[in-house]
C-alpha cells in the first residue's frame with residue numbers, strides 16, 4: 001500500500017505548478033483567497049487562459065479538446081490549482097453539458113456546441129430545479145410540446161446559478177404526462193435570448209446575486225435542440241451522476257482554506273497570545289484538520305479504485321457528505337477567529353483583515369453546500385439504498 | 392416552585408406579542424431596514440409609550456421598576472421578530488449602566504430622556520485587538536487640567552449610528568490589559584474629534600467604528616469612579632448577555648415553529664417532507680434545543696440578581712454557552728430543512744439564521760463562555 005506518485009506524475013505536478021505560478025493573475029488569486037465573488041469577465045478571462053493551454057476541460061477526452069489525463073493526473077491538477085490559489089472551475093458547460101453531449105449528442109450538436117464551450121463564447125446554466133421539484137426532481141412540470149419543426153416551452157426554473165450571465169440553458173422538461181414521471185422527461189438546449197424568457201434575480205443570504213428564477217412563456221426552440229430522444233432526459237441527467245467525480249470532496253480547496261485559517265490564527269493576537277494558542281480554537285482547528293486528513297485518504301481510495309477502472313458509485317455520496325461538512329466547518333472556524341470582526345456585513349468600511357470581513361458571507365453561502373447537488377439527506381438516502389441495502 | 396408570570400408580567404408579554412404580530416411583520420421590518428435611517432423612530436416612540444424604555448429603571452426616575460425578568464420578556468419578543476431598533480444598546484446596556492454607576496446629576500439628566508424616547512446611546516467597549524476581553528482597552532484618556540483628552544478607536548459599537556451619546560471604556564491608568572485603570576466616559580457623538588464610520592451588521596441592525604482624536608471631555612463626563620470602570624462594565628455586559636439570550640430564544644423559537652410548519656406543508660415525492668423520519672427527528676432535536684434554551688433563559692433571569700458575583704457570572708456563562716450551542720444548531724437546521732428557499736434574502740429564515748449566528752459571537756462566543764464557566768466552577 002502506498003500513496004506515492006510515479007516519477008512521471010511528479011514531473012507532471014512540477015509542470016502544472018510552474019504554469020500556475022507563471023499565469024495566475026495576482027488580483028484573481030487575492031479575490032479567490034479572501035472568498036470574494038469573481039466578476040463574469042474575470043471568470044471568462046481566466047477560463048480562456050486555461051483553454052489556450054488546453055487545460056480547461058480536464059475531464060473531457062482528447063478527441064473533444066480535453067488533455068486526455070488519467071484520473072490521478074486530474075487529481076494532481078486540481079491539487080495544484082487549489083494550491084496556487086486559482087478558482088475552482090465553475091463552468092456548467094465544461095462540467096455538466098460537455099459529458100452529456102459527448103455521450104448523447106448528435107454529431108451536429110457536438111460540432112456546434114463543444115468548441116464554443118471551450119472558447120468560452122457560450123456560458124451555460126443548468127435549468128433542472130423548479131419551485132415544486134427540488135429533491136424530487138422527477139416531478140418537474142415545465143412543459144415542452146411539439147409544434148411543427150419546433151418545440152414550445154412553458155414553465156419556471158429556480159435556483160438557476162448564473163442564469164444572468166448565461167446565453168444558453170440546458171433544461172429538463174416534461175414532454176409526456178401520461179407515462180411514469182421519469183420516463184416523460186426530455187433534455188433540451190434553450191438560448192437565453194429567446195423571446196418569452198424572463199430572468200428574476202434571487203439574492204442569497206451571503207448578500208449576493210448568484211441565483212435566479214427563470215420563466216418560460218411560450219418559448220420556441222427548433223427540434224434539433226433536443227438532446228437524446230424524447231423521454232430520455234432522466235437517463236441523460238443521471239448519466240452525470242455516475243460520471244467520474246474525483247474532486248467532489250473538495251479536498252484540495254479545503255486544504256488551502258485550512259492553511260489560511262492557520263495563518264490567520266497565528267497572526268491574530270488576543271490576550272497577548274496568537275489565537276492559535278487559545279486552547280478552544282487550537283483544538284477545533286486541529287480536529288477539523290484530522291477530519292480533513294481522513295477525507296483525503298477516503299478520496300485517495302476512491303481515486304485508486306477509479307484509476308483501476310472501477311467507477312465510483314454511491315461512494316461519491318460519502319465524499320460529498322464529508323467534504324461539504326468540512327467546508328462548512330472551515331468557514332465557521334474563520335468566523336470564530338474573526339469574532340466581532342465578522343459582525344459587519346457586506347461593507348467596506350469595517351475594520352480588520354479582508355479574510356475576517358468576508359468570513360460571515362462565506363459561512364452563510366456554504367450552508368447551501370449541503371442543499372445543492374443532492375442534499376445531505378438525499379445523499380444519505382442513496383447510501384442507505386445503494387450501499388447498505390436498506391429500504 | 393413557580394415558573395408562571397405575574398399578572399403584570401403577563402400583560403407586558405401579551406402587549407409585546409401583539410405589537411410584534413401587528414406592527415413588526417417581516418415586510419415592515421424590511422421597509423425599516425431599507426429606509427434612510429435604517430431604524431424606525433416611530434417604533435422607538437411606541438417602545439417609549441409601552442414603558443419599555445424604562446422597564447428596569449426605578450419609578451423615582453420615571454421607570455417601570457421591573458427586573459431582568461421583565462426585560463427578558465421584552466427581548467424575547469424582540470428576538471422573535473428580529474427587531475433592529477437599539478433596545479439592547481440604549482436600554483439594557485447604557486440606561487442600566489447609568490442607573491448603576493451614574494451620579495445623581497447624570498441620572499436626572501439622562502434617564503428621563505431615555506425613558507421618553509428622546510435619547511439614544513451606544514456603549515463602545517470593543518477594540519480591534521480586544522476580542523472578548525473587556526479589560527483589553529487601548530483607547531486612552533489623559534488628564535489635562537480639569538479635562539480629559541481621549542484618543543483611540545472603538546469598533547462594532549452596537550447601535551452607534553443612531554446614538555446621540557456614547558459611553559466609552561477608556562484607559563486612565565496602567566497597561567493595556569490591566570483590570571484596573573479603566574474608566575467610563577460619556578461623550579456627545581457630535582463632539583469635536585469624534586468620527587463614526589457606520590455600517591450594517593449581519594442581522595440588519597447597524598454598528599460603527601468610532602475614531603477618537605483628541606476628544607476633550609470634562610471630568611463630569613466620568614461615570615462611576617476613576618479607574619474602577621471594569622466591574623461596572625462586566626456587570627452591564629453580563630446583564631446584556633442575559634437579555635440577549637432571551638432575544639436568541641425568541642428567534643430560535645420562531646425558527647423552530649416556522650420550520651415545523653414548513654415540513655408539514657412542503658411536498659416532495661408526493662408527500663409532506665415532514666413525513667420523512669429523519670426530518671421528524673431533526674425537528675424534534677430543534678424542539679428540545681429550544682426548550683432546553685428556555686430553561687436556561689429562565690435560570691439566568693432569576694440568577695442575574697444574586698449577590699454572589701461568581702454565581703451570577705456562572706449563570707450568565709452557562710446560559711450563553713448552552714443557548715449559543717443550540718442557537719447554532721437550530722439556525723443551521725432551519726436553513727437546511729427549508730432547502731433552497733432557506734438560502735434566500737426573500738424568506739425570513741435566512742435572516743433568523745444570521746441574527747443567531749451573530750448572537751453566538753456577541754459578548755463572548757460559546758467557547759469563551761464554556762471557559763469562563765469552567766474557571767468559576769472549579770473546586
Ligand SMILES: Cc1cc2nc3c(=O)[nH]c(=O)nc-3n(C[C@H](O)[C@H](O)[C@H](O)COP(=O)(O)OP(=O)(O)OC[C@H]3O[C@@H](n4cnc5c(N)ncnc54)[C@H](O)[C@@H]3O)c2cc1C
Nearest residue numbers: 126128129134135159161368372375377667727728730731
Ligand atoms: C446555492 C444553490 C445553487 C443551486 N444551483 C442550481 C442550479 O444551477 N441549477 C439547478 O437546477 N438547481 C440548482 N440548485 C437547486 C438545488 O439542486 C435544490 O435546492 C436541491 O435539489 C434541493 O431542493 P429544494 O431546494 O427544493 O429543497 P427540498 O427538496 O424541498 O428539500 C427540503 C428539505 O427536505 C429534505 N428532503 C427532501 N426529500 C427528502 C427525503 N426523501 N428524505 C429526507 N429528507 C428529504 C431536504 O434534504 C431538505 O433538507 C441550487 C441550490 C442552491 C441552494
